Amino acid sequence: MQANIGDVAQRAQVSASTVSRAFKHPELVAKATRERIARAADELDFAASRSASVFQTGQTFRIALLLNDPSSTWFNAHIYEGLDSVFHPAGYDIAIYPIGTSGDRHAFFEDLPIRRNADAVIIASFDVDSKEIARLHSMNVPIIGINALPEDVFDYSIATDDDYAMRLVTRHLLTLGHKDIAYIDLDPPENADGSLHYSANRRSNGFLAECAEAHIEPAMLHVSNTGQRVDHALTQLFALNHMPTAICCEQDRIAVPLLSRLQRLGYAIPDALSITGFDDSTYAREVGLTTIRQDPHDMGARAARHALDLIAKADNDFETTDETASKTGVSTPPIHESTQIRMMFRMSTGPATSAA
């Protein structure tokens, strides 16, 4: 069927070890031999079995990625893309574990084939239980957090400061003179139980804090995150005593289509109504939505690079562990990065109308 390393060895008149070396440590093989081997491999259509070398190496070349929302979400899809842009070239596969409930999460940490089946675990967009993580740590698997809390359980984490970012948005609206503001957030899907926390909470906190400081009482609307989310949002808006002069959305995902619908319904934006989003996701720029920019692709790529470092370090630590231990292992401390926040000012926000 398929040539293996032995066939190549035979054809190139060398031993199997030399063939292996020719691929893994070319510098240790004489140029002539190397070329002979290359030719033989080529002629036989040889490709080293990934499974075999992975097995022998002890590494799995697999990354476990824990996601709450569907992977097709704007944020998650870009996170994945960023991760893969680093991991794939490095020979790693990414396996996505959907975590819808804290039960799922618990099951993952409880049952899961951790140490043997993933070289690193990456957790995106939901908060986590220190005890669960502890088990992973004891297994020497790097844990990486993306927009996840608490920071200190991760070997590396990168996050957007949601609270602060949303405060900026809110201040922008307040500065424009808005006093009559509605906040819209997307409720997590029903199957999610309360114990799975999302960064969403931190955004509304930031908003509320700023409003409180300004002695403003906003209207808080909760929209269920389904196909009908815009209709649901509109329903609640119209149910208010009067239309606010500004709408602050937890996500572009609701802000973008809402902006479009409100315009069609005749609301002059921003003259009569301002609206803000969060993410700078699909079409936010095109529709002119004022929003907070996040770059999940970059976050993913960074996370992946740090993951590779950590994996390499974990391997070394392991080798030197027993007695030699912790002599060289100064064990660089965990890194916790904040993404740089940037606000995108676009046409969807403007001065409050004096006539409410």
Added chain:
Amino acid sequence: MQANIGDVAQRAQVSASTVSRAFKHPELVAKATRERIARAADELDFAASRSASVFQTGQTFRIALLLNDPSSTWFNAHIYEGLDSVFHPAGYDIAIYPIGTSGDRHAFFEDLPIRRNADAVIIASFDVDSKEIARLHSMNVPIIGINALPEDVFDYSIATDDDYAMRLVTRHLLTLGHKDIAYIDLDPPENADGSLHYSANRRSNGFLAECAEAHIEPAMLHVSNTGQRVDHALTQLFALNHMPTAICCEQDRIAVPLLSRLQRLGYAIPDALSITGFDDSTYAREVGLTTIRQDPHDMGARAARHALDLIAKADNDFETTDETASKTGVSTPPIHESTQIRMMFRMSTGPATSAA
């Protein structure tokens, strides 16, 4: 460090094979023993090494997914999600191979660790060279096509009939009385050379064919697929002698933001201007875009299910190949499915204005 099958065997007072069996073929192990093993495994935090069993099995439990566009694209992200929804529970990982140019594609088929490193190859959204595919076939790796041509090189394929679907859209516009129509398509990114064909071509063909039958001469606009795509499209529209009464877009991706921008610019839609898309992707419903519905998640899931069948079959074939061969192997013929096309009629299309 980590318990292996031997440790469990020892603790449960059985042989390693029995432990292995207890997991892979529980029905062959006495209940009492099974429970004893389960307990031992639990106490030791044992999890079978994926690498080792994968290696031993000969399967790779890996799927190669060839993608042209970025994986974060609406279509690709949903394809991936659909695939993963079937593959992940079945224990398979998906590895994405970005194919930007026909060179990439060629390299994949030429160099690549196929047979040994993937149990199936899935090609999404671009057309392929029969000769390249032939090599894979000779290696007994199932090849699956999603919106890819030519059909007959795939062991299973599922596709939207782009030509036909776009004809439907076009007829809808013609029926409404539009005679002055512009077609906008997104040029593939620059780095893509001409030899990589996309389903996009089939859409414009359908459009042109219908126009020809109706003796109508449309304006064909090509927009480069960058961040500026909407501005680029607007520029070209305004450069025409006069505004058309209808704009037919190759993708929602341009139609959705274009619709929004044109509205803001004061065009009454659909009274003065109709616009259509293709995909029914993000926000198409919310902004009221008439479009063709595609369900890439479903396409992916179907493709994955067929892939699993084919993999199972390939394994059997292989075992029975030599002499016994092709006796049982009636070798079910390839299946080529068409997705069911549905048009979503929404507010963005209406009768042509008599006054051009």
Added chain:
DNA sequence: TTGTATGCGTTATCAT
């Protein structure tokens, strides 16, 4: 129902 023996393809160690 369970145990023994063997092999999967590669790489690392240790000689040479």
Added chain:
DNA sequence: ATGATAACGCATACAA
């Protein structure tokens, strides 16, 4: 610079 050899951890064929 290269070769011989021994693992790596599991799953199967076969024996009992």
